[in-house]
Amino acid sequence: MNTPAVPVAAYAIGDQRWTRDAPGFADALTKAHENHLRPRCLCLPGQQGIDMYVARLVEGYIVKRMPNTGSQHATNCPSYEPPAEFSGLGPLVGTAIVENPSTGETTLTLDFPMSKLPGRGAQPPAARSSSSVVAHGHRLGLRALLHYLWDQAELSHWKLGFAGRRTWGTVRRHLLQAAENKFVHDHALLGSLYIPEVFSVEQRDAIQSRRQRLWARGAPRHGQPQHLLLMVAEVKDIAPARYGHKAVIKHLPDQAFALDDALYRRLGRSFEHELTLWGTEPDLHLLMIATFRMDEAGTPSIMELSLMLTTAQWLPVDDGWDRQLVGALVRQGRSFTKSLRYNTPGNQALVCASLLDCGAAPYPLFVDREHRPDASPPEKFTVPTPNADPTVWRWRPALGDMPALPQRQLKADPVPSAVPAGMEGIPALALSAS
Structure with missing residues (x-):
């Protein structure tokens, strides 16, 4: 028996109730910000609401969820996010990622340099051989930063109505x-x-002009530390060049990025599985996040990088098992979030994805890659059932085919009501349309 879908995107500001698309909502947010009022999200019927806050952006004001409150919202609320422990985000909140509700600003602590001293490489003397696949401590490595931006843009979320709406233009705008x-x-x-x-x-000339203005910020200045730039882009090819190697980026036909021989060798060692899967599966996207510098001739050179695979729908996947599960979820029109590892090593157990259409709580899906008959997911990944016995969906690829997915309990939502985290004041269709 299906339960009705929970109403979403309704807020109480003072003694008035608003929806995102209501006339006057933008003015109400402006007044709330000026008077330091906290909107309350009304996604859970019969409750007083969950405190939010109003932040100011370049184009106006938006409603944002309070730090560490995403899992308190209804699973089909635009402000919902699974518990932090379902992904690698948990240890980084409040340490590497510090959000200030008073200003709406978030401070990030990185595990890689964003400047280069004259005459020295950008990496520290004991350079990591992993190309920043795994960072240490409570700081964001390159992969963790890419996962954070992907999560904040809610590109790790999926609903039935998103099908056919995600293009690179949509991905770029959300990021x-x-x-x-x-x-x-x-x-x-x-x-x-x-x-x-x-x-x-x-638009070639206009695009090139905008790109050159940004890249000029990383131009070398005599005797001063050189500012490094950060790139997130889809890889088209990584190949030998006349001198060294180069990364060819999609939507950038007139400029490749240089890779020195040492970085190219580390790339092959650190990302062998990703590169192999990308090379054999034509529907996968290969995303690169990298720091790069501009030389005196205006040529960009990559200093440090990390890679991430995504499906055709831009949903991140770690390996072939991830890809198979995510593909089944998309084909069945399920509503879910894909968990991301951040700094967590690949051999540590994490939820693969969380179904959001199975009731009031997220339903974690666990892929057991250890191939041990006695292996079981940690208790924090289990879901209480009506008879109080915890359960979890688990697939052991070494022991058989993927089991049937948990049945949908909430009505499927064909309209893309979810929007990027912190952008709940913008109509969802405007954000999700390609």
């Missing part, structure tokens, strides 16, 4: 919005972030 109000060493992340625009022959 840039997610990077707003994020700061590193008191500098805005957006000031250093390059994400290629969708290429157009008619």
